[in-house]
Amino acid sequence: MPPKSTPRRIARAARFRSKLLAWFRRHGRDLPWRRTRDPYRILVSEVMLQQTQVARVSEYYPRFLAAFPTLDRLAAARPQRVREAWDGLGYYRRAANLQRLAREVERNHGGRLPSEPEALRALPGVGRYTAGAIASFAFGKAVPAVDTNVSRVIRRAFHPRLPGNGQGEQRVWLTAAALLPRRARDAWAFNQAVMELGALVCTARVAHCGGCPVRGACLTGSRRSAQQRSSKQRDEGQHPGQ
Ligand code: SF4
Secondary structure, eight states, rough: OOOOOOHHHHHHHHHHHHHHHHHHHHHHOOOOOGGOOOHHHHHHHHHTSSOOOOHHHHHHHHHHHHHHHSSSHHHOOOOOHHHHHHHHSTHHHHHHHHHHHHHHHHHTTTOOOOOOOEEEEEEETOOOOHHHHHHTTTOOOOOOOOOOHHHHHHHHOOOOOOOOSSHHHHHHHHHHHSOOSSSSHHHHHHHHHHHHHHHHHOOOBBBBGGGGHHHHHHGGHHHHHHHHHHHHHHHHHSSSOO
C-alpha cells in the first residue's frame, strides 16, 4: 500500500520534477536514440543498452541499423548475419531474441510494434522496463520505465529505507508513475532525465550529492546537507575564533 500523499510530499515531488527537467535540458547527453521516435530504432537501442555501456552502444548502434534499417529487414535476415552485426556487443542471446521479436511482430502485429506496455511485454526478450521504455520513448505514453539507474535514484530520493525485494521494487514503480508529468513530451524527458541523473550524478559507485540538481528535494541529499551543517557547526564550536 503506497504511503498517503501529503501536501509536503506532493510539493517535494513537484520540486524534484522541475529541477530534474531543467537540469536535463542543459546537461542531457545528445545520444543517437534520443534523436528518434522511430519504434524500431528505439527498440534496438533498448535491447543493446540492456547489458552494454552507452559508449559501446553508440559505436555499434549505427552499424547494426545500417545492416538492418527496418524491422522487416531484420525479420527476414539470416540469423548468422544478425549475429555478425551484433559481434562485439556480447550477450548474443539478445540478438537472437531481437530477431525472434521482429518475426513475431511481422507475423502477429502486421509489422508494427504495439504501443501498449502490456502488449510489448508479451514479445520475446521484453521485460517490464523495456516495455515501459518503448511505450514512453517511441509512442509518447506517460508510463514509467524503471531500470537500475532509475530505481537507485528513486530509492535514494524518496525511499532510502526501502527493502531490496520485489515489494520494494513495486513501490519504486508506483513512485516513478506518480512522479511522471502528464504531458507526453514531458514524460519522455522525465524518464530520460532520471536515467541520466542515475548514469552521471547519482551513480552506483557514488552519489555526487554536492553537485546534484535535485538535492533539495531528495531525502538522502537533504540528510547529507543537514549532517554537513551540523558537523560544521560542531567544528566551529570546538575551535572558536579559528
Ligand atoms: S542528492 Fe544525492 S542521493 Fe539524491 S539524487 Fe542527488 S546524488 Fe542521488
